[in-house]
């Protein structure tokens with residue numbers, strides 16, 4: 001069984017724009033997936049299909065072995081939590097607490113369970129002390145964290161985030177990255193869209209490149225060092241790959257795409273140099 005299976009999915013908006021064209025994609029359980037592509041590639045449209053918010057015109061989607069249909073939308077939303085790109089589309093209650101409790105209350109959980117889930121979820125995103133505040137008065141980054149807490153409180157197995165780092169300051173981005181790592185250790189499958197190749201290169205196990213509603217390529221994070229695809233997807237190489245490309249000794253090798261890979265490559269190079277000298 002896989003976390004997500006999309007089979008020949010096509011989706012058209014009412015104005016006739018075909019935003020997804022024949023998408024076939026399999027995402028195994030527990031992986032960290034980054035979806036990248038130019039503006040208008042169809043990333044948000046694709047993510048909105050995964051919790052039944054949008055339904056394909058053609059093709060099928062299954063989540064943890066269950067076909068997504070209008071009838072089982074409730075069940076699918078328990079399995080898949082979707083964090084929208086703009087927290088103002090998601091955070092609307094009078095207090096932070098009520099906002100995070102909204103989902104669990106809809107699932108008719110007991111007050112005791114709701115208390116526990118909201119406390120843990122708000123603690124996870126570092127927002128427990130804001131629980132009585134009005135979301136309206138929070139900063140963008142704080143609202144984003146409340147939106148994530150609202151999803152975590154439902155304890156979904158699959159967490160989908162549409163550009164979770166957008167408009168966050170660097171420290172806020174690091175916090176979200178840490179939170180995502182924590183979710184990964186909890187065994188969740190995570191799929192997010194991003195324009196940040198450096199983050200995707202250091203975080204993702206699996207990279208999906210989308211362009212004009214079609215899948216351009218799927219692979220591990222080393223895909224982000226493939227200049228052909230990078231150019232086609234309007235991206236640029238991760239900064240470490242660009243740096244190593246400038247060094248003649250490394251430029252013809254497989255380029256490292258993150259700090260770990262760079263360290264491994266340098267270490268190997270140093271060892272080989274030692275062998276030669278002694």
Ligand SMILES: Nc1ncnc2c1ncn2[C@@H]1O[C@H](COP(=O)(O)OP(=O)(O)OP(=O)(O)O)[C@@H](O)[C@H]1O
Nearest residue numbers: 013014015017019038039040041042043044045046
């Ligand atoms: N509500 C809508 N009605 C009609 N067309 C839409 C609608 N939302 C998106 N589109 C169109 O569908 C295509 C895919 O848009 P989508 O928002 O999914 O792209 P994206 O990859 O998420 O872009 P970005 O990186 O800018 O967020 C675009 O051509 C867009 O103009």
